[in-house]
Amino acid sequence: MAVVANTSSGAGDDRIAPVTTLRELALAAAAPAALRAAVRIGVAEALGDTPVPVDQLAKKLEVDVGVLERLLRNLSCYGIFTDTADGVVHTPTSALLHEEHPQSLKYWVLWVTEPWTWELWPHLEHAVRHGGQGLFEDLHGSEFFAHLHRVWPESTEVFNRSQTELSRITSASIANTLNLRDVKTIADVGGGRGYNLAVLLETNPHLEGVLVDLPAVVANPDPRLRPGGALSSRVRVMAGDCLEGIPVEADVYLFKSILEWDDERTVTALRNAVAAGRPGGKVLVVTNLVDDSPEVRYATGIDLLFLLNTNGKRHTMKGITRLVERSGLRLESVRPIKPLLHLVEASIPR
Ligand SMILES: C[S@@+](CC[C@H](N)C(=O)[O-])C[C@H]1O[C@@H](n2cnc3c(N)ncnc32)[C@H](O)[C@@H]1O
Known part of the structure:
Protein backbone atom coordinates (compact mmCIF):
# COMPACT_ATOMS: atom_id res chain seq x y z
CA MET A 1 0.00 0.00 0.00
CA ALA A 2 1.39 3.37 -0.97
CA VAL A 3 2.09 5.69 1.92
CA VAL A 4 0.03 8.84 1.67
CA ALA A 5 0.93 12.01 3.49
CA ASN A 6 -1.42 12.71 6.36
CA THR A 7 -2.79 16.02 5.16
CA SER A 8 -5.81 17.74 6.53
CA SER A 9 -6.28 20.65 4.21
CA GLY A 10 -9.37 22.18 5.68
CA ALA A 11 -11.50 25.01 4.40
CA GLY A 12 -10.35 28.27 5.88
CA ASP A 13 -6.67 27.33 5.85
CA ASP A 14 -5.25 30.06 3.64
CA ARG A 15 -2.08 28.09 2.87
CA ILE A 16 -4.21 25.80 0.72
CA ALA A 17 -5.18 26.93 -2.76
CA PRO A 18 -8.89 27.79 -2.96
CA VAL A 19 -9.31 25.38 -5.85
CA THR A 20 -7.93 22.55 -3.70
CA THR A 21 -10.11 23.51 -0.77
CA LEU A 22 -13.22 23.51 -2.90
CA ARG A 23 -12.45 20.25 -4.67
CA GLU A 24 -11.77 18.51 -1.36
CA LEU A 25 -14.85 19.97 0.28
CA ALA A 26 -17.20 19.01 -2.53
CA LEU A 27 -15.93 15.44 -2.30
CA ALA A 28 -15.86 15.35 1.48
CA ALA A 29 -18.76 12.85 1.55
CA ALA A 30 -16.22 10.22 0.53
CA ALA A 31 -14.66 10.50 3.99
CA PRO A 32 -17.71 9.60 6.13
CA ALA A 33 -18.62 6.93 3.58
CA ALA A 34 -15.14 5.43 3.92
CA LEU A 35 -15.28 5.77 7.69
CA ARG A 36 -18.61 4.01 7.83
CA ALA A 37 -17.44 1.21 5.55
CA ALA A 38 -14.32 0.70 7.68
CA VAL A 39 -16.42 0.52 10.86
CA ARG A 40 -18.96 -1.84 9.31
CA ILE A 41 -16.36 -4.31 8.04
CA GLY A 42 -14.56 -4.20 11.40
CA VAL A 43 -11.14 -2.79 10.50
CA ALA A 44 -10.66 -1.22 13.93
CA GLU A 45 -11.28 -4.46 15.81
CA ALA A 46 -9.12 -6.46 13.38
CA LEU A 47 -6.04 -4.39 14.22
CA GLY A 48 -4.10 -4.92 17.42
CA ASP A 49 -0.86 -3.40 18.61
CA THR A 50 1.27 -4.68 15.73
CA PRO A 51 1.12 -3.80 12.02
CA VAL A 52 -0.96 -6.07 9.79
CA PRO A 53 -0.06 -6.36 6.08
CA VAL A 54 -3.04 -5.26 4.05
CA ASP A 55 -3.44 -8.62 2.28
CA GLN A 56 -3.65 -10.38 5.65
CA LEU A 57 -6.08 -7.77 6.88
CA ALA A 58 -8.27 -8.27 3.80
CA LYS A 59 -8.19 -12.02 4.32
CA LYS A 60 -9.14 -11.71 7.97
CA LEU A 61 -12.02 -9.36 7.12
CA GLU A 62 -13.01 -11.39 4.04
CA VAL A 63 -13.00 -8.31 1.81
CA ASP A 64 -11.48 -7.31 -1.52
CA VAL A 65 -7.81 -6.43 -0.92
CA GLY A 66 -7.60 -3.86 -3.72
CA VAL A 67 -10.66 -1.94 -2.56
CA LEU A 68 -9.59 -2.18 1.08
CA GLU A 69 -6.27 -0.62 0.08
CA ARG A 70 -8.09 2.24 -1.64
CA LEU A 71 -10.39 2.74 1.34
CA LEU A 72 -7.46 2.90 3.76
CA ARG A 73 -5.56 5.23 1.43
CA ASN A 74 -8.42 7.73 1.63
CA LEU A 75 -8.85 7.36 5.39
CA SER A 76 -5.13 7.76 6.04
CA CYS A 77 -5.37 11.28 4.53
CA TYR A 78 -7.49 12.12 7.58
CA GLY A 79 -5.26 10.39 10.07
CA ILE A 80 -7.51 7.33 10.30
CA PHE A 81 -5.26 4.22 10.26
CA THR A 82 -1.80 4.53 8.78
CA ASP A 83 0.46 2.41 6.66
CA THR A 84 3.97 1.42 7.74
CA ALA A 85 6.62 -0.72 6.08
CA ASP A 86 5.22 -3.66 8.07
CA GLY A 87 1.55 -3.06 7.46
CA VAL A 88 -1.49 -1.14 8.62
CA VAL A 89 -1.62 0.22 12.17
CA HIS A 90 -3.99 2.29 14.26
CA THR A 91 -3.56 6.00 14.81
CA PRO A 92 -4.86 7.63 18.02
CA THR A 93 -7.93 8.68 16.01
CA SER A 94 -8.70 5.33 14.41
CA ALA A 95 -8.29 3.68 17.82
CA LEU A 96 -11.54 5.43 18.81
CA LEU A 97 -13.37 3.31 16.23
CA HIS A 98 -12.63 0.20 18.28
CA GLU A 99 -15.73 -0.81 20.22
CA GLU A 100 -13.70 -1.59 23.35
CA HIS A 101 -11.86 1.74 23.50
CA PRO A 102 -12.94 3.64 26.66
CA GLN A 103 -13.66 6.72 24.51
CA SER A 104 -15.02 4.78 21.57
CA LEU A 105 -17.08 6.73 19.04
CA LYS A 106 -17.86 3.71 16.90
CA TYR A 107 -21.63 3.93 17.26
CA TRP A 108 -21.64 7.72 17.02
CA VAL A 109 -19.83 7.44 13.67
CA LEU A 110 -22.40 4.88 12.53
CA TRP A 111 -25.25 7.06 13.82
C1 LIG B 1 -29.55 13.17 22.00
S1 LIG B 1 -30.29 12.02 23.05
C2 LIG B 1 -29.57 12.38 24.60
C3 LIG B 1 -29.68 11.25 25.58
C4 LIG B 1 -29.05 11.55 26.96
N1 LIG B 1 -29.66 12.69 27.60
C5 LIG B 1 -27.57 11.74 26.82
O1 LIG B 1 -27.14 12.88 26.82
O2 LIG B 1 -26.86 10.72 26.67
C6 LIG B 1 -31.95 12.60 23.19
C7 LIG B 1 -32.83 11.70 24.02
O3 LIG B 1 -34.12 12.29 24.11
C8 LIG B 1 -35.06 11.25 24.04
N2 LIG B 1 -36.35 11.81 23.63
C9 LIG B 1 -36.72 12.26 22.41
N3 LIG B 1 -37.99 12.70 22.43
C10 LIG B 1 -38.42 12.53 23.70
C11 LIG B 1 -39.66 12.81 24.36
N4 LIG B 1 -40.67 13.35 23.69
N5 LIG B 1 -39.76 12.52 25.67
C12 LIG B 1 -38.73 11.97 26.36
N6 LIG B 1 -37.53 11.69 25.78
C13 LIG B 1 -37.39 11.97 24.48
C14 LIG B 1 -34.46 10.31 23.03
O4 LIG B 1 -35.05 9.02 23.11
C15 LIG B 1 -33.01 10.34 23.43
O5 LIG B 1 -32.71 9.36 24.40
Whole structure:
Protein backbone atom coordinates (compact mmCIF):
# COMPACT_ATOMS: atom_id res chain seq x y z
CA MET A 1 0.00 0.00 0.00
CA ALA A 2 1.39 3.37 -0.97
CA VAL A 3 2.09 5.69 1.92
CA VAL A 4 0.03 8.84 1.67
CA ALA A 5 0.93 12.01 3.49
CA ASN A 6 -1.42 12.71 6.36
CA THR A 7 -2.79 16.02 5.16
CA SER A 8 -5.81 17.74 6.53
CA SER A 9 -6.28 20.65 4.21
CA GLY A 10 -9.37 22.18 5.68
CA ALA A 11 -11.50 25.01 4.40
CA GLY A 12 -10.35 28.27 5.88
CA ASP A 13 -6.67 27.33 5.85
CA ASP A 14 -5.25 30.06 3.64
CA ARG A 15 -2.08 28.09 2.87
CA ILE A 16 -4.21 25.80 0.72
CA ALA A 17 -5.18 26.93 -2.76
CA PRO A 18 -8.89 27.79 -2.96
CA VAL A 19 -9.31 25.38 -5.85
CA THR A 20 -7.93 22.55 -3.70
CA THR A 21 -10.11 23.51 -0.77
CA LEU A 22 -13.22 23.51 -2.90
CA ARG A 23 -12.45 20.25 -4.67
CA GLU A 24 -11.77 18.51 -1.36
CA LEU A 25 -14.85 19.97 0.28
CA ALA A 26 -17.20 19.01 -2.53
CA LEU A 27 -15.93 15.44 -2.30
CA ALA A 28 -15.86 15.35 1.48
CA ALA A 29 -18.76 12.85 1.55
CA ALA A 30 -16.22 10.22 0.53
CA ALA A 31 -14.66 10.50 3.99
CA PRO A 32 -17.71 9.60 6.13
CA ALA A 33 -18.62 6.93 3.58
CA ALA A 34 -15.14 5.43 3.92
CA LEU A 35 -15.28 5.77 7.69
CA ARG A 36 -18.61 4.01 7.83
CA ALA A 37 -17.44 1.21 5.55
CA ALA A 38 -14.32 0.70 7.68
CA VAL A 39 -16.42 0.52 10.86
CA ARG A 40 -18.96 -1.84 9.31
CA ILE A 41 -16.36 -4.31 8.04
CA GLY A 42 -14.56 -4.20 11.40
CA VAL A 43 -11.14 -2.79 10.50
CA ALA A 44 -10.66 -1.22 13.93
CA GLU A 45 -11.28 -4.46 15.81
CA ALA A 46 -9.12 -6.46 13.38
CA LEU A 47 -6.04 -4.39 14.22
CA GLY A 48 -4.10 -4.92 17.42
CA ASP A 49 -0.86 -3.40 18.61
CA THR A 50 1.27 -4.68 15.73
CA PRO A 51 1.12 -3.80 12.02
CA VAL A 52 -0.96 -6.07 9.79
CA PRO A 53 -0.06 -6.36 6.08
CA VAL A 54 -3.04 -5.26 4.05
CA ASP A 55 -3.44 -8.62 2.28
CA GLN A 56 -3.65 -10.38 5.65
CA LEU A 57 -6.08 -7.77 6.88
CA ALA A 58 -8.27 -8.27 3.80
CA LYS A 59 -8.19 -12.02 4.32
CA LYS A 60 -9.14 -11.71 7.97
CA LEU A 61 -12.02 -9.36 7.12
CA GLU A 62 -13.01 -11.39 4.04
CA VAL A 63 -13.00 -8.31 1.81
CA ASP A 64 -11.48 -7.31 -1.52
CA VAL A 65 -7.81 -6.43 -0.92
CA GLY A 66 -7.60 -3.86 -3.72
CA VAL A 67 -10.66 -1.94 -2.56
CA LEU A 68 -9.59 -2.18 1.08
CA GLU A 69 -6.27 -0.62 0.08
CA ARG A 70 -8.09 2.24 -1.64
CA LEU A 71 -10.39 2.74 1.34
CA LEU A 72 -7.46 2.90 3.76
CA ARG A 73 -5.56 5.23 1.43
CA ASN A 74 -8.42 7.73 1.63
CA LEU A 75 -8.85 7.36 5.39
CA SER A 76 -5.13 7.76 6.04
CA CYS A 77 -5.37 11.28 4.53
CA TYR A 78 -7.49 12.12 7.58
CA GLY A 79 -5.26 10.39 10.07
CA ILE A 80 -7.51 7.33 10.30
CA PHE A 81 -5.26 4.22 10.26
CA THR A 82 -1.80 4.53 8.78
CA ASP A 83 0.46 2.41 6.66
CA THR A 84 3.97 1.42 7.74
CA ALA A 85 6.62 -0.72 6.08
CA ASP A 86 5.22 -3.66 8.07
CA GLY A 87 1.55 -3.06 7.46
CA VAL A 88 -1.49 -1.14 8.62
CA VAL A 89 -1.62 0.22 12.17
CA HIS A 90 -3.99 2.29 14.26
CA THR A 91 -3.56 6.00 14.81
CA PRO A 92 -4.86 7.63 18.02
CA THR A 93 -7.93 8.68 16.01
CA SER A 94 -8.70 5.33 14.41
CA ALA A 95 -8.29 3.68 17.82
CA LEU A 96 -11.54 5.43 18.81
CA LEU A 97 -13.37 3.31 16.23
CA HIS A 98 -12.63 0.20 18.28
CA GLU A 99 -15.73 -0.81 20.22
CA GLU A 100 -13.70 -1.59 23.35
CA HIS A 101 -11.86 1.74 23.50
CA PRO A 102 -12.94 3.64 26.66
CA GLN A 103 -13.66 6.72 24.51
CA SER A 104 -15.02 4.78 21.57
CA LEU A 105 -17.08 6.73 19.04
CA LYS A 106 -17.86 3.71 16.90
CA TYR A 107 -21.63 3.93 17.26
CA TRP A 108 -21.64 7.72 17.02
CA VAL A 109 -19.83 7.44 13.67
CA LEU A 110 -22.40 4.88 12.53
CA TRP A 111 -25.25 7.06 13.82
CA VAL A 112 -24.32 10.18 11.89
CA THR A 113 -23.70 8.15 8.74
CA GLU A 114 -26.82 5.96 8.89
CA PRO A 115 -28.36 5.30 5.45
CA TRP A 116 -31.29 7.64 6.19
CA THR A 117 -28.88 10.55 6.75
CA TRP A 118 -27.63 10.20 3.17
CA GLU A 119 -31.23 10.42 1.98
CA LEU A 120 -31.94 13.48 4.10
CA TRP A 121 -28.97 15.66 3.11
CA PRO A 122 -30.29 16.54 -0.37
CA HIS A 123 -33.35 18.07 1.34
CA LEU A 124 -31.15 20.76 2.86
CA GLU A 125 -31.87 22.95 -0.14
CA HIS A 126 -35.60 22.63 0.55
CA ALA A 127 -35.03 23.49 4.21
CA VAL A 128 -33.02 26.56 3.29
CA ARG A 129 -35.75 27.72 0.94
CA HIS A 130 -38.75 26.90 3.12
CA GLY A 131 -37.53 26.10 6.64
CA GLY A 132 -37.28 22.67 8.26
CA GLN A 133 -40.81 22.54 9.70
CA GLY A 134 -42.55 19.32 8.68
CA LEU A 135 -39.72 18.19 6.41
CA PHE A 136 -39.13 14.80 8.06
CA GLU A 137 -42.88 14.24 8.55
CA ASP A 138 -43.56 14.94 4.87
CA LEU A 139 -40.89 12.47 3.82
CA HIS A 140 -41.66 9.67 6.29
CA GLY A 141 -45.19 10.24 7.57
CA SER A 142 -44.36 10.72 11.26
CA GLU A 143 -42.02 12.67 13.47
CA PHE A 144 -38.41 11.55 13.76
CA PHE A 145 -38.26 9.60 17.02
CA ALA A 146 -41.57 7.84 16.39
CA HIS A 147 -40.35 6.81 12.94
CA LEU A 148 -36.92 5.83 14.26
CA HIS A 149 -38.37 3.53 16.89
CA ARG A 150 -41.06 2.02 14.68
CA VAL A 151 -39.33 1.63 11.32
CA TRP A 152 -35.59 1.64 11.98
CA PRO A 153 -35.00 -0.57 15.05
CA GLU A 154 -31.37 -1.24 14.13
CA SER A 155 -30.77 2.47 13.82
CA THR A 156 -32.48 2.97 17.20
CA GLU A 157 -29.96 0.60 18.76
CA VAL A 158 -27.09 2.45 17.08
CA PHE A 159 -28.49 5.75 18.36
CA ASN A 160 -28.88 4.59 21.94
CA ARG A 161 -25.37 3.17 21.97
CA SER A 162 -23.99 6.35 20.42
CA GLN A 163 -25.54 8.45 23.17
CA THR A 164 -24.01 6.20 25.81
CA GLU A 165 -20.63 6.66 24.10
CA LEU A 166 -20.98 10.44 24.24
CA SER A 167 -22.07 10.27 27.87
CA ARG A 168 -19.04 8.13 28.69
CA ILE A 169 -16.87 11.01 27.52
CA THR A 170 -18.73 13.80 29.33
CA SER A 171 -20.50 12.40 32.39
CA ALA A 172 -17.58 12.72 34.82
CA SER A 173 -17.20 16.43 33.94
CA ILE A 174 -20.94 16.94 34.37
CA ALA A 175 -20.94 15.15 37.72
CA ASN A 176 -18.04 17.32 38.89
CA THR A 177 -19.75 20.52 37.77
CA LEU A 178 -23.23 19.94 39.20
CA ASN A 179 -23.56 20.73 42.86
CA LEU A 180 -26.10 18.16 44.00
CA ARG A 181 -25.13 18.05 47.67
CA ASP A 182 -28.49 19.41 48.87
CA VAL A 183 -30.59 17.65 46.24
CA LYS A 184 -32.65 14.60 47.15
CA THR A 185 -34.10 13.65 43.75
CA ILE A 186 -33.00 14.35 40.21
CA ALA A 187 -34.97 13.46 37.09
CA ASP A 188 -32.87 12.96 33.96
CA VAL A 189 -35.42 13.78 31.27
CA GLY A 190 -34.63 12.22 27.90
CA GLY A 191 -31.78 10.57 29.73
CA GLY A 192 -31.29 7.82 27.17
CA ARG A 193 -30.33 4.50 28.73
CA GLY A 194 -29.16 6.28 31.85
CA TYR A 195 -25.38 6.25 31.68
CA ASN A 196 -25.21 9.88 32.77
CA LEU A 197 -27.71 9.38 35.59
CA ALA A 198 -25.74 6.37 36.81
CA VAL A 199 -22.57 8.48 37.04
CA LEU A 200 -24.45 11.22 38.92
CA LEU A 201 -25.77 8.66 41.40
CA GLU A 202 -22.34 7.07 41.84
CA THR A 203 -20.80 10.48 42.48
CA ASN A 204 -23.53 11.51 44.95
CA PRO A 205 -24.30 8.53 47.20
CA HIS A 206 -27.20 10.36 48.91
CA LEU A 207 -28.98 11.11 45.61
CA GLU A 208 -32.04 9.39 44.18
CA GLY A 209 -32.73 9.47 40.47
CA VAL A 210 -35.50 9.04 37.96
CA LEU A 211 -34.72 8.18 34.37
CA VAL A 212 -37.41 9.36 31.94
CA ASP A 213 -37.25 8.57 28.24
CA LEU A 214 -39.39 7.09 25.49
CA PRO A 215 -40.52 3.46 25.95
CA ALA A 216 -38.16 1.99 23.32
CA VAL A 217 -35.19 3.56 25.11
CA VAL A 218 -35.94 2.77 28.76
CA ALA A 219 -36.79 -0.81 27.82
CA ASN A 220 -33.08 -1.52 27.98
CA PRO A 221 -31.50 0.72 30.63
CA ASP A 222 -27.92 0.84 31.83
CA PRO A 223 -27.20 -2.41 33.76
CA ARG A 224 -26.55 -0.42 36.97
CA LEU A 225 -30.14 0.86 36.88
CA ARG A 226 -31.89 -2.44 36.20
CA PRO A 227 -33.55 -4.47 38.95
CA GLY A 228 -30.69 -6.01 40.91
CA GLY A 229 -28.21 -3.48 39.48
CA ALA A 230 -25.78 -1.62 41.75
CA LEU A 231 -27.92 1.55 41.78
CA SER A 232 -31.37 0.02 41.48
CA SER A 233 -32.40 0.88 45.04
CA ARG A 234 -31.94 4.60 44.33
CA VAL A 235 -33.46 4.82 40.87
CA ARG A 236 -36.77 4.65 39.08
CA VAL A 237 -36.85 4.05 35.34
CA MET A 238 -39.94 5.50 33.70
CA ALA A 239 -41.28 5.58 30.17
CA GLY A 240 -42.57 9.04 29.44
CA ASP A 241 -42.96 11.63 26.73
CA CYS A 242 -41.77 14.95 28.11
CA LEU A 243 -43.78 16.78 25.45
CA GLU A 244 -46.95 15.33 26.95
CA GLY A 245 -45.92 15.79 30.57
CA ILE A 246 -43.18 14.82 33.00
CA PRO A 247 -44.67 12.22 35.32
CA VAL A 248 -42.42 12.80 38.29
CA GLU A 249 -41.86 15.32 41.06
CA ALA A 250 -38.16 15.98 41.59
CA ASP A 251 -35.94 18.67 43.08
CA VAL A 252 -33.94 18.95 39.86
CA TYR A 253 -34.91 18.28 36.24
CA LEU A 254 -31.95 17.68 33.98
CA PHE A 255 -32.24 18.01 30.20
CA LYS A 256 -28.97 16.89 28.65
CA SER A 257 -28.65 17.06 24.88
CA ILE A 258 -32.38 16.66 24.38
CA LEU A 259 -33.76 20.15 23.81
CA GLU A 260 -32.15 20.32 20.40
CA TRP A 261 -35.37 20.24 18.46
CA ASP A 262 -37.58 23.16 17.39
CA ASP A 263 -38.20 26.05 19.77
CA GLU A 264 -41.86 25.18 20.40
CA ARG A 265 -41.01 21.69 21.60
CA THR A 266 -38.14 23.00 23.71
CA VAL A 267 -40.49 25.42 25.45
CA THR A 268 -43.16 22.72 25.87
CA ALA A 269 -40.69 20.32 27.52
CA LEU A 270 -39.38 23.02 29.84
CA ARG A 271 -42.90 24.16 30.75
CA ASN A 272 -43.73 20.57 31.58
CA ALA A 273 -40.81 20.56 34.02
CA VAL A 274 -42.13 23.78 35.56
CA ALA A 275 -45.54 22.12 35.92
CA ALA A 276 -44.11 18.93 37.41
CA GLY A 277 -41.73 20.59 39.88
CA ARG A 278 -42.09 22.66 43.00
CA PRO A 279 -41.48 26.41 43.33
CA GLY A 280 -37.75 26.85 43.92
CA GLY A 281 -36.95 23.60 42.12
CA LYS A 282 -34.15 23.58 39.56
CA VAL A 283 -34.08 22.95 35.84
CA LEU A 284 -30.66 22.27 34.34
CA VAL A 285 -30.01 22.26 30.62
CA VAL A 286 -26.75 20.70 29.49
CA THR A 287 -26.05 21.35 25.85
CA ASN A 288 -23.40 21.99 23.20
CA LEU A 289 -23.82 25.61 22.12
CA VAL A 290 -23.17 26.35 18.47
CA ASP A 291 -21.71 29.79 19.09
CA ASP A 292 -19.34 28.90 21.89
CA SER A 293 -17.90 25.59 20.79
CA PRO A 294 -14.22 24.83 20.28
CA GLU A 295 -15.28 22.40 17.54
CA VAL A 296 -17.19 24.63 15.17
CA ARG A 297 -17.26 22.24 12.21
CA TYR A 298 -18.78 19.54 14.42
CA ALA A 299 -21.27 21.90 16.08
CA THR A 300 -22.41 23.56 12.86
CA GLY A 301 -22.55 20.25 11.00
CA ILE A 302 -24.71 18.49 13.56
CA ASP A 303 -26.86 21.63 13.70
CA LEU A 304 -27.75 21.03 10.04
CA LEU A 305 -28.44 17.33 10.59
CA PHE A 306 -30.80 18.24 13.46
CA LEU A 307 -32.53 20.69 11.14
CA LEU A 308 -33.31 17.82 8.78
CA ASN A 309 -34.36 15.15 11.29
CA THR A 310 -36.23 16.91 14.10
CA ASN A 311 -36.38 20.43 12.66
CA GLY A 312 -33.99 20.97 15.52
CA LYS A 313 -30.89 22.99 16.15
CA ARG A 314 -27.79 23.50 18.20
CA HIS A 315 -28.70 26.54 20.28
CA THR A 316 -26.79 29.77 20.57
CA MET A 317 -26.25 31.03 24.09
CA LYS A 318 -28.77 33.79 23.54
CA GLY A 319 -31.25 31.40 21.89
CA ILE A 320 -31.34 28.85 24.72
CA THR A 321 -31.51 31.45 27.48
CA ARG A 322 -34.42 33.14 25.69
CA LEU A 323 -36.28 29.81 25.48
CA VAL A 324 -35.60 29.06 29.15
CA GLU A 325 -37.11 32.42 30.10
CA ARG A 326 -40.05 31.98 27.70
CA SER A 327 -40.84 28.75 29.54
CA GLY A 328 -41.52 30.63 32.76
CA LEU A 329 -38.22 29.71 34.39
CA ARG A 330 -35.90 32.13 36.15
CA LEU A 331 -32.49 32.04 34.48
CA GLU A 332 -29.68 31.82 37.01
CA SER A 333 -26.45 31.20 35.11
CA VAL A 334 -24.79 29.81 32.02
CA ARG A 335 -21.32 28.30 32.37
CA PRO A 336 -19.10 25.94 30.46
CA ILE A 337 -18.61 22.28 31.34
CA LYS A 338 -15.72 20.82 29.45
CA PRO A 339 -15.61 19.19 26.98
CA LEU A 340 -17.94 20.93 24.55
CA LEU A 341 -20.89 21.40 26.87
CA HIS A 342 -22.54 24.30 28.67
CA LEU A 343 -24.74 24.23 31.73
CA VAL A 344 -27.77 26.51 31.83
CA GLU A 345 -29.13 26.74 35.36
CA ALA A 346 -32.66 27.95 36.00
CA SER A 347 -35.21 27.74 38.76
CA ILE A 348 -38.96 27.43 39.04
CA PRO A 349 -40.25 30.78 40.36
CA ARG A 350 -41.58 30.77 43.92
C1 LIG B 1 -29.55 13.17 22.00
S1 LIG B 1 -30.29 12.02 23.05
C2 LIG B 1 -29.57 12.38 24.60
C3 LIG B 1 -29.68 11.25 25.58
C4 LIG B 1 -29.05 11.55 26.96
N1 LIG B 1 -29.66 12.69 27.60
C5 LIG B 1 -27.57 11.74 26.82
O1 LIG B 1 -27.14 12.88 26.82
O2 LIG B 1 -26.86 10.72 26.67
C6 LIG B 1 -31.95 12.60 23.19
C7 LIG B 1 -32.83 11.70 24.02
O3 LIG B 1 -34.12 12.29 24.11
C8 LIG B 1 -35.06 11.25 24.04
N2 LIG B 1 -36.35 11.81 23.63
C9 LIG B 1 -36.72 12.26 22.41
N3 LIG B 1 -37.99 12.70 22.43
C10 LIG B 1 -38.42 12.53 23.70
C11 LIG B 1 -39.66 12.81 24.36
N4 LIG B 1 -40.67 13.35 23.69
N5 LIG B 1 -39.76 12.52 25.67
C12 LIG B 1 -38.73 11.97 26.36
N6 LIG B 1 -37.53 11.69 25.78
C13 LIG B 1 -37.39 11.97 24.48
C14 LIG B 1 -34.46 10.31 23.03
O4 LIG B 1 -35.05 9.02 23.11
C15 LIG B 1 -33.01 10.34 23.43
O5 LIG B 1 -32.71 9.36 24.40
